[in-house]
Amino acid sequence: xxxxxxxxxxxxxxxxxxxxxxxxxxxxxxxxxxxxxxxxxxxxxxxxxxxxxxxxxxxxxxxxxxxxxxxxxxxxxxxxxxxxxxxxxxxxxxxxxxxxxxxxxxxxxxxxxxxxxxxxxxxxxxxxxxxxxxxxxxxxx
Numbered sequence: 001x002x003x004x005x006x007x008x009x010x011x012x013x014x015x016x017x018x019x020x021x022x023x024x025x026x027x028x029x030x031x032x033x034x035x036x037x038x039x040x041x042x043x044x045x046x047x048x049x050x051x052x053x054x055x056x057x058x059x060x061x062x063x064x065x066x067x068x069x070x071x072x073x074x075x076x077x078x079x080x081x082x083x084x085x086x087x088x089x090x091x092x093x094x095x096x097x098x099x100x101x102x103x104x105x106x107x108x109x110x111x112x113x114x115x116x117x118x119x120x121x122x123x124x125x126x127x128x129x130x131x132x133x134x135x136x137x138x139x140x141x
Contacts (some may be wrong), residue, residue, distance in 0.1 A: 011093065015138045020121055021104055023051060024034070025051050025052075026047050026051070026052075026107065026108065027050060027051040028048050028049075028050050028084045028100075028102050028105070029047065029048065029050070030047070030086055031046070031047045031048075032045055032046065032052060032086070033045055033112060035095070035097045036088060036095040036096065036097060037094065037095065037097065037110065037115065037117050038058075038060055038071060038078075038096075038097045038115075038120065039069070039097060039113070039115040040115035040116055040117050041069040041071075041115075042101075043060060043062075043067060043069065044062075044067065044082050046062055046063060046064075047062070047063040048060050048061060048062055048063065048065070048099055049061045050086070050108065051108075052105075052107045052108050052110065053070070055107070056073055056074060056075065056110070056112050057070060057073065058070070058071060058074060058100055058108075058112060059072070060097075064091065071112065071113075071115075073100075073102070073110040073111060073112050073113065074110065074111045074113070075109065075111070076099055076100075076101065076109045076110050076111040076140045077109075078099060078101060078109070078111075079089065079103065079109065080101035080102070080103050081103065082099075083103065083105075083110070083120045084101065084102040084103065084123075085101050086099070086100055087099035087100075087101065089114075089118065089122075091118070091121035091122055091124070092121065092124070092125060093126040094121050096114065096115070096117070096118040097112045098111070098112055098114075098138040099111050099112060128138075
């Protein structure tokens, strides 16, 4: 019985340690002045905290904690010499997150895969012969 109590206490202590580590994970903040899409998730304009809680995972959390999106990404081989930036693809008036670059945190140099909404918007832009795949940069801190 004592062995089970020790294991339960160890499990609770481990979870508390993980929660503390998660609360202190490296992050960048960005004020995004337009509505945008991450994967297939619509996000309103506003201030966001961007973290990578696990390898190849990016999480966007709104400042008011009303909206959180976590998606799988890939390591980016692009770099930024001008500080942390978010790269969006723009099709018409829609913005889709494409890349997160942070020169001080290699874990936050991530490419975000195109969701189905971005693919549809790109196809419509090509069909309509609209200027397409314009990159928009947003500075982050």
